[in-house]
Amino acid sequence: MRLRLAGLNTPVLLEVDDPHVATPLARLFADLVSKGSSPQDGTVLKVEGTGPWRVTGDNRNASHATLPATMTDVLNAVNRAVVARTPLLAFHAAVVTRHGRSLVIPGRSGIGKTTLTACLLRRGWNYVSDEALSLEWHTGSLVSYPRPMALSPWSCGAAGGVSGVAADGEHLLRAVDVGADVDRTPGPVRFVVLPTRTPWQEHPSVARIDRNDALAELLQRGFTLHVDTARALVLTSALLRNSAALRVRLGNPLVAADVITAATDDS
Amino acid sequence: MGRCRLGPPRAQCTVIELDGRFSVYSSESHTVYTLNDSASAVWSLLDGTRTLDEVVACLAETYGTDPLELRTDVEQLVADFVEDRLLESHE
Numbered sequence: 001m002r003l004r005l006a007g008l009n010t011p012v013l014l015e016v017d018d019p020h021v022a023t024p025l026a027r028l029f030a031d032l033v034s035k036g037s038s039p040q041d042g043t044v045l046k047v048e049g050t051g052p053w054r055v056t057g058d059n060r061n062a063s064h065a066t067l068p069a070t071m072t073d074v075l076n077a078v079n080r081a082v083v084a085r086t087p088l089l090a091f092h093a094a095v096v097t098r099h100g101r102s103l104v105i106p107g108r109s110g111i112g113k114t115t116l117t118a119c120l121l122r123r124g125w126n127y128v129s130d131e132a133l134s135l136e137w138h139t140g141s142l143v144s145y146p147r148p149m150a151l152s153p154w155s156c157g158a159a160g161g162v163s164g165v166a167a168d169g170e171h172l173l174r175a176v177d178v179g180a181d182v183d184r185t186p187g188p189v190r191f192v193v194l195p196t197r198t199p200w201q202e203h204p205s206v207a208r209i210d211r212n213d214a215l216a217e218l219l220q221r222g223f224t225l226h227v228d229t230a231r232a233l234v235l236t237s238a239l240l241r242n243s244a245a246l247r248v249r250l251g252n253p254l255v256a257a258d259v260i261t262a263a264t265d266d267s
Numbered sequence: 268m269g270r271c272r273l274g275p276p277r278a279q280c281t282v283i284e285l286d287g288r289f290s291v292y293s294s295e296s297h298t299v300y301t302l303n304d305s306a307s308a309v310w311s312l313l314d315g316t317r318t319l320d321e322v323v324a325c326l327a328e329t330y331g332t333d334p335l336e337l338r339t340d341v342e343q344l345v346a347d348f349v350e351d352r353l354l355e356s357h358e
Contacts (some may be wrong), residue, residue, distance in 0.1 A: 052308060210286065210287055211286055211289075212285055212286060212288045212290075212301065215285060215290065215301070216301055226297075229281075229292050229297065229299065230281035230292050230293075230294060233281055233283055233290060233292050233299060234283060235280065237283040237284075237285050237290070239283060241285065
């Protein structure tokens with residue numbers, strides 16, 4: 001099976017031998033399937049064999065004895081390929097939308113972006129990405145990157161008991177798996193949320209913070225800042241001028257999603 | 268430094284302002300400098316039209332402070348800006 005994908009405006013061709021791998025991958029990557037031009041110049045990734053499975057392409061050659069490990073590797077390989085080649089200004093951040101307004105959660109891996117994203121989706125937000133805030137360099141317009149989300153068993157529980165395709169110590173899910181839609185034309189950014197992990201028992205809280213703190217956080221999380229740092233600074237500051245910057249103490253992330261939803265609905 | 272005019276920012280610098288605070292990117296050093304409130308207050312006056320004495324006087328008036336208390340800190344800050352090649356130097 002050949003899956004033509006596009007993420008962050010970057011084509012990837014995924015070729016899979018084994019139907020037992022191809023079927024769940026086709027479903028997982030359905031939101032990234034390219035309906036446009038052929039990705040002739042894109043990255044080619046292959047999943048070869050019927051167990052063990054070998055993931056090759058893009059300077060990668062790894063063998064996996066289990067399906068879950070193969071799933072995780074393919075997700076990561078596709079992500080690495082598009083992040084490395086994207087023609088967009090991209091930051092490490094999750095993005096969701098509601099009522100035409102985008103909310104951005106920048107942060108390093110492990111801070112809880114995907115867990116909070118899944119919880120916000122369960123509370124009626126739409127999915128843009130759990131990985132990248134991506135902007136057109138010329139216009140500053142947002143570009144959707146609805147890759148599958150990877151949630152640990154703990155995060156699945158925290159999000160209210162969701163589940164997806166079993167992967168390596170995690171579950172892979174699409175927005176539809178948590179009852180949410182993908183927003184392919186996200187509206188302008190109006191909120192930038194900096195999450196802080198706090199004990200589960202602590203009631204979540206939201207407080208306005210200096211927008212320069214959000215600027216500093218975003219600049220630290222730039223995937224492609226180096227391409228044109230001056231332009232990136234101008235675009236990022238313009239984005240923040242129209243946004244509120246919020247610090248969220250998470251506690252229980254599903255309750256935090258309620259608190260964020262109420263706070264942003266009031267703004 | 269007291270009588271020469273300070274600034275403006277070098278052409279190689281991109282300057283943005285957000286809520287009264289400045290961030291400056293130097294394409295020479297490939298560095299983004301994020302200025303705090305007091306550095307931003309000084310930076311906002313370094314447009315090439317004022318001397319150090321005038322900058323200090325302006326800040327002293329704005330913050331109701333003795334110019335003598337401010338002068339050393341402002342002078343050092345401006346020297347840092349020049350050393351980091353963020354400002355045109357007239358020396």
